[in-house]
Amino acid sequence: LAQLAQELEDYRNLEAVTTDGVRISLCGNLEMESEFKLAHKHGVEGIGLYRTEFLYLGRQQPPTEEEQFEAYCSALDKIGGQPITIRTLDIGGDKFVAGLNLDDEANPAMGLRAIRFSLQEENLFRVQLRAILRASGRGPVRIMFPMISGVAEIRACKRILREVITELEQEGLACNPDIPVGIMIETPSAVMIAPFLAQEVDFFSIGTNDLIQYFLAVDRGNQHVAYLYDPFHPAILRALKMTCDAAHAAGISVCICGEMAGEPLYTLVLIGLGLDGLSMNPSCVPRVKRVLRHVSKQQGEALVEKLLQLPTSKEVSATIDQQMRVLLPDLFARPLL
Amino acid sequence: LAQLAQELEDYRNLEAVTTDGVRISLCGNLEMESEFKLAHKHGVEGIGLYRTEFLYLGRQQPPTEEEQFEAYCSALDKIGGQPITIRTLDIGGDKFVAGLNLDDEANPAMGLRAIRFSLQEENLFRVQLRAILRASGRGPVRIMFPMISGVAEIRACKRILREVITELEQEGLACNPDIPVGIMIETPSAVMIAPFLAQEVDFFSIGTNDLIQYFLAVDRGNQHVAYLYDPFHPAILRALKMTCDAAHAAGISVCICGEMAGEPLYTLVLIGLGLDGLSMNPSCVPRVKRVLRHVSKQQGEALVEKLLQLPTSKEVSATIDQQMRVLLPDLFARPLL
């Protein structure tokens, strides 16, 4: 076990590159200060998903611009100059509702969440945008909007963002006016119109947890239907493929930041689908990198082509399993740690 | 007004055919006995969606096989030999839960609903299948399963259906062993894997109400986000197109039974998308037929091609509106009745 730990740690300083020379960016999903040490230890290349909910939850008043600005700058410091993708508030009507009475939402997962909440509570949103933009004057910050379901929504976000940039410039406050703007792809509608959305933004980040939920119409927190929640579902494979293809056709990058990203069993499939980056719990990085360095993108593409012919999750899952055992018997012939 | 009523009634005996000779089947969505008179009056060609929930709701015990059999036979009688598509129980965990304690479902719309409930409560399901199959011995009955999200689910339904057929044959009870089997296309995953699902069944019926909800991740019953619920969303157009194309590639028919089917403003678009049938509230049939008889499928296809280029709902909606005013100024230049 100690040997394995050492072996994995050795991966920290190795490049995340396939045997056929394709660089994949491996980033961390994180928020709390305590997680940054771990991120360094495991060799992440930046924060692919910086969640901001922790700043808002469990308090009476939303955080001030100054508080947020400090938190974002502190994250920049701690990650040592690597890029950070800050996601704007991704909160459900069931969590934080500043004066709104939403506890009667029958289906909060399909309710006033994330960007919908921000666009409704525009003042709160502007405070967050100001803080993020000011942090972008201090280091490599990207901004990402969650739960976008249509072109009008991202255009509304970009309009407000531009207004805030103008405001900051007039106040003489530093910010990056060309801050890269991205969206989470996590509603089925976003997948369907990915070619249009790709014209509007600089990058996509696929949030597989919600994506799977909505595609299958399954609340994975519901024990009665959790059996249907399935990352191997042929519909999910197709959704990922459509999203990657749309991004690349428009010349933008696409990464994934759901739980699938950190699962070594999926690494080859994700590379084959064309993902440019994987953002995960930092502790997953070494194991994913180990797989990555032992396979080729071409092998991934061949596997994906095969998987797209299969009608059921069971066959998809069995085929991936079998392929990984063939390619990397040492890693996949025994149960993964 | 009386003149308009007469004019619409005149459509009852006219064929539902486009100017370029394409027959579209116009059926009714109904359940209660009282609705059948209306159906005749408005000239439906059968029941495209016979809902069975009314048999189960508001009572302590589920309906017996005999009770259901009688209800289905009575519907066959009343519709006078026209085909009936019976949908198996489409009930949510929030409605009817025979001994299950589901009132804690956080998101019932993504919970134990419809076919998921039937497959879990298999005994209840078998009783309904027996009643439907026995009715199929009496007249032109088709069976349809709601909320299918994967190939494994429809295969499970078909396996149970075949077992029940064998059972009835052994008991010497009449039934149609070749009863046409269809599914509702209403989850985003069903759209993505429509080519696989089309291999498993005899027909598709698109349930646009749920389809739109899930694609946009919007509970349309939620006042805070109802503004996002939008049949004109470019993602919905694409979903309908993918479903129609998959059905036709496999040589099966595809109809639509959500509210969109009964809205004359959408009729040309739906024809252009390739729908073979529209099933709606019977009172909508004359107005939809009137539009149908004044447009061509070719005009519909040209319109759809144009719409698929548009990134926002607003542009889709405006383009449909404008096109209908040009093609049918008498009907669309003034507000519809």
Ligand SMILES: [Mg+2]
């Ligand atoms: Mg999410």
Ligand SMILES: [Mg+2]
């Ligand atoms: Mg439905």
